[in-house]
Amino acid sequence: MAGHIPVNGAKNAALKVLAASILFKDEIALENIPLIEDIKRMCELLGELGMEVKEKGRRSFTVRPGAKIATELPAELSQKFRASIVLAGPILSRYGTVTFFFPGGCLIGKRPVDFFIEGFEKMGARVRVSAHGDSVKYLIETKARRLMGTEIFLRAPSVTATETFILSGILASGETVIKNAAMEPEIVSLSNYLSACGAKIRGVGTPTIRIKGGPCLESRGLKYRTLPDRIEAGSFIILGALCARDLTVTDCNPLDLEALLSVLSHAGVNFKTGKDWVRIINKNGAKIPFKAFNIKTQGYPGFPTDLQALITLFLTQSRGDGAVFETIFESRLEYIKSLREMGAKIRVTENQAFIRGPTALRATNLESRDLRAGMAFILAAIIAKGTSLVHNVYNIDRGYEKVEERLAKVGVDIQRCVSS
Numbered sequence: 001m002a003g004h005i006p007v008n009g010a011k012n013a014a015l016k017v018l019a020a021s022i023l024f025k026d027e028i029a030l031e032n033i034p035l036i037e038d039i040k041r042m043c044e045l046l047g048e049l050g051m052e053v054k055e056k057g058r059r060s061f062t063v064r065p066g067a068k069i070a071t072e073l074p075a076e077l078s079q080k081f082r083a084s085i086v087l088a089g090p091i092l093s094r095y096g097t098v099t100f101f102f103p104g105g106c107l108i109g110k111r112p113v114d115f116f117i118e119g120f121e122k123m124g125a126r127v128r129v130s131a132h133g134d135s136v137k138y139l140i141e142t143k144a145r146r147l148m149g150t151e152i153f154l155r156a157p158s159v160t161a162t163e164t165f166i167l168s169g170i171l172a173s174g175e176t177v178i179k180n181a182a183m184e185p186e187i188v189s190l191s192n193y194l195s196a197c198g199a200k201i202r203g204v205g206t207p208t209i210r211i212k213g214g215p216c217l218e219s220r221g222l223k224y225r226t227l228p229d230r231i232e233a234g235s236f237i238i239l240g241a242l243c244a245r246d247l248t249v250t251d252c253n254p255l256d257l258e259a260l261l262s263v264l265s266h267a268g269v270n271f272k273t274g275k276d277w278v279r280i281i282n283k284n285g286a287k288i289p290f291k292a293f294n295i296k297t298q299g300y301p302g303f304p305t306d307l308q309a310l311i312t313l314f315l316t317q318s319r320g321d322g323a324v325f326e327t328i329f330e331s332r333l334e335y336i337k338s339l340r341e342m343g344a345k346i347r348v349t350e351n352q353a354f355i356r357g358p359t360a361l362r363a364t365n366l367e368s369r370d371l372r373a374g375m376a377f378i379l380a381a382i383i384a385k386g387t388s389l390v391h392n393v394y395n396i397d398r399g400y401e402k403v404e405e406r407l408a409k410v411g412v413d414i415q416r417c418v419s420s
């Protein structure tokens with residue numbers, strides 16, 4: 001495998017800027033948007049709420065407020081992806097009420113919403129919870145005309161909870177302070193755009209963020225350009241380390257990938273970085289196993305949980321005993337069963353995986369449960385002996401645009417089988 005593979009815009013930034021459109025008086029324009037399933041669902045959701053979403057081609061979209069905005073998130077659509085919950089705060093803070101259902105998304109854990117409910121209540125909202133089929137319905141209303149700024153301590157640095165209280169604080173009265181906030185680059189990117197459109201946000205990218213409430217935002221024609229998707233970039237870098245002679249991952253930001261690059265360098269992977277590229281060169285075509293290591297997933301800037309499945313796969317091809325400790329989601333090691341079927345030597349206790357390598361993998365049928373594990377299965381299939389079938393590729397399409405086309409361009413023998 002050799003050549004160049006471009007990285008698209010970050011799914012988990014674009015989704016939240018789209019949700020933030022609810023806070024604007026005027027139209028917002030977004031560029032470098034990845035054409036993936038979650039983006040399509042978010043655009044459908046905004047449309048159903050009454051926002052006018054237009055695809056302008058070349059990965060650009062515009063969103064403008066419609067005449068009347070609904071305040072209930074449609075259950076079926078919003079339960080397809082976790083990011084839908086980020087609409088709740090803007091709708092509640094702008095319209096004084098919101099109804100949403102327990103969100104869906106990757107099967108990686110319970111993914112509770114207690115931080116959201118507690119925070120809305122602390123900001124002066126009343127929450128009514130009721131059963132809705134096999135889901136839960138939340139009806140939230142502000143007691144006063146506006147949400148009230150307050151101090152919110154997140155018991156875990158949840159990315160979507162951090163984003164929710166940034167967005168909720170923008171129209172609240174007074175100051176909202178978020179403590180133990182998540183520091184992901186996607187949150188910084190969202191916040192920088194909102195600040196350029198009139199929001200008063202300080203401290204984003206640190207554990208304490210302060211938001212001064214004010215009027216609705218105005219873009220005044222300022223476009224949002226989505227930052228590169230660091231998880232997509234990391235996925236391709238690991239692929240390159242595993243089996244490329246000379247692969248350059250382009251349109252990425254190596255500065256957002258320091259946790260991964262530090263681990264790969266320690267393992268002995270040979271790569272160079274530039275301003276917006278990472279080039280992996282395996283002198284004799286990646287047949288030299290790398291040194292095993294231990295990692296623990298953490299919030300940014302630690303090792304990202306979204307690359308956990310991919311680095312576990314990498315460790316099956318490294319020499320010696322490695323360990324991966326998943327600290328964020330309680331069911332994010334399920335995929336290991338399938339890697340074991342392929343011949344990997346991995347033992348799992350609680351939330352830790354112990355991997356002994358290198359082991360040759362053999363092809364099998366794989367079912368992708370979550371989008372990042374689904375990508376790990378594609379990489380496993382690429383390095384395995386024989387032809388594998390990866391099912392449920394909708395989960396992969398949720399986060400990776402036309403992945404088979406981009407992989408085929410760098411020499412991977414991969415085809416999309418249209419499901420019968």
Ligand code: EPZ
Pocket residue numbers: 012082083105106109110111112113114115116156157158159160161304305306328329
């Ligand atoms: C975001 O989820 C991403 N999703 C995740 O990507 C990513 O894996 C994660 O950040 C970590 O980087 C989006 O941005 C849409 P959480 P996040 O559910 O942080 C606890 C994807 O589909 N928690 O908030 O919003 C929870 O149990 C995914 O792109 C509570 O206890 O995830 C977990 O331990 C895969 N109560 C931690 O916080 C709450 O109310 C983060 O979970 C909320 C969260």
